[in-house]
Amino acid sequence: MNKHLKVFLYRGLVFGGFGPIVLGIIFCIIEISDVDLALTGKSMLVAIISTYLLAFIQAGASVFNQIDEWPLAKSTLIHFTILFITYSAVYVFNSWIPFEPLMLLIFFFSFLIIYLIIWLTVYFSVKAHTKRLNAQLVKAQKEQKPSL
Secondary structure (H helix, E strand, O other), X not given: OOHHHXXXXXXXXXXXXXXXXXXXXXXXXXXXOOOOOOOOHHHHHHHHHHHHHHHHHHHXXXXXXXXXXXOXXXXXXXXXHHHHHHHHHHHHHOOOOOOOHHHHHHHHHHHHHHHHHHHHHHHHXXXXXXXXXXXXXXXXXXXXXXXX
16 A cells, blocks of 8 residues: 555544544534534434544545655645535535535635635744744754864
């Protein structure tokens, strides 16, 4: 089995359970807010499976950003595409957004903006951290005395 597929599945299995936990927290907040939310057993089961699937794929898809052989643009585009398709399908399937062209377009641009904000934040954070580490390495190398 491909090592990247193994990492995808491992991360998905490890972190997939966080989706239903977040769902439970959201339902608790809704209940505390005195919002009348009538749920059937079927809708609850579908919501639990859906949030597990979202968390599974979200966690697993992070492997695409770590495939060294791929250019950054390719891994980012594949990561974005997988997440967008998954979120769109789950949201439409659960009727969290209607299956209408305008709503899907609004969802796409909202998803894109949020993705870009998160991606750029992570990118510049990692870049700054790498710069600090490199500066520390240079400093450590300068402080080492040559052995004779």
